[in-house]
Amino acid sequence: MTAKLCPLTDFLAFTLANTSVPNTLGYADFSAEFIARGIVQLTPKQPSSTDIVLSCGIHGNETAPIELCNQLLAEIARGELQLRQRLLLILGNPEAMLAETRFVDENLNRLFCGTHQIGPCNIERQRAAIIETAVAGFFADATRARIHWDLHTAIRGSEHEKFAVCPYQPERGYRQQTLALLAEASIEAFLFNHAAAHTFSYHSAHLFNADAFTVELGKVAPFGANDLTKLEKMACVLRKLIAAESINVGAERLAKTAFYQVRRVINKDHDSFRFSFSDDTANFTRFKQGDLIASSEQQSIFCDTAIEAIVFPNAKVPVGQRAALCVVPVPLAQVCM
Ligand SMILES: [Zn+2]
Known part of the structure; x- marks a missing residue:
């Protein structure tokens, strides 16, 4: 595969242009399976332990995380980042990205857990169904560790620039080690939900027992206007997760972090x-x-x-x-x- 023709070197451009791509592509150390527009599943040739879902652009105008994910895929394609875990990367709402809006017909992040089946069909309901199918296929083996970070940016500024929303999961609770990993990725505050929410992260936590979070990474800006150096700590932790490198963070990493309950x-x-x-x-x-x-x-x-x-x-x-x-x-x- 020459770099020019490789969809992973600029997956965002391929997705927005809706360019047709092969079903699968083989690379030296991994294979890429193109599940649907904007959804790619990467499988390393070596055995791995963890299934990682990375999603962005569930709200189409939240561009910084989309650019970050696009960059990580390019690094994997060029061999700069070693893929050692299974990865499902989802560019959430391509039609809303093209329209430079949060959504076209309806807020996609209220349509998971099958909620998309109730009511008239529209762009976001179709997309929620496609994403749910991709995630169910990816999380097929319940014996493996499961992580899902759904990356967003907020409409407004925040007293805590970067924060994570933790889905309601009263049976499981939250592990300090998991939260410390997010703190290492520059998350300053955690918000614990008090009820089911039918968001994408709740879907992964509730149906697949994944360590799932909605991660807010600062304020909305258009494509090209983001300062990705502000996301460097997040990028660093994501690279280590993807490369299966050990990340030594203890619970003391949470000492300066704020916690809120809805x-x-x-x-x-x-x-x-x-x-x-x-x-x-x-x-x-x-x-x-x-x-x-x-x-x-x-x-x-x-x-x-x-x-x-x-x-x-x-x-x-x-x-x-x-x-x-x-x-x-x-x-x-x-x-x-
Ligand atoms: Zn959002």
Whole structure:
């Protein structure tokens, strides 16, 4: 395979152009199987222990992680990065990437766990079905370790620039070693969900017992406008995971990390719903007891505990959908095994 013709050297360009690629390609140390548009499965020739899913662009305009994943694939294709674990790399929503939007018809990250089957067919529902099939095929062997990091960037700034959302998994709990690995990759805060969410990471955690996280890596920027040096620590940890290199991080790596538990969800109850703060208010901005958080013609929502922080506020969602999460700081011991 010459580098020019190899889809892995610029998988993003191949995906956006919807260029046809062979079903499989053989390389010196691994094989590549092109499962669907923007989805490639890499299998090393040597035995391996872990199945890694890396996904990005589930929201089409969150470009920095897409560029990072594209770069990692190119490094693998050029032999600069040794593939020693199985890897499923997913460019989440190519149509939304082309449209430079978060989504075309509907938020793809609310359609997993089969939710895409309920309601009219659209671009994101079709895509969720394709991604679910690819993941089920990849995670076929339950005896192997499973990791899924779903990489995003946030719409707004954040008091913690990089943070991970941990899917609700009351039976399993979270291992400190797993969180420490993310902290090593520059994650500054963890947000523990309180309920099922039908996000992609919840899908992998719930159905496949994977160590799965939604990973937020800073603020949205267009293709080409990202400073990937800001993601170097994340890239470094991903390279080591892919190359099966040992990563020595102890639980003490979590000493400076913040932990939050979701306390309640604010749903948009009426067209008149609005927040008490401006659109550019950062994630994890704190409110104190009695502060007004949001209001509509039907109700006013106040902070009703000592401290609450607000995450993912978005008053533009349809009525009935989640407009924000209210979270409270918690000690590590309360959320970890
Ligand atoms: Zn996102």
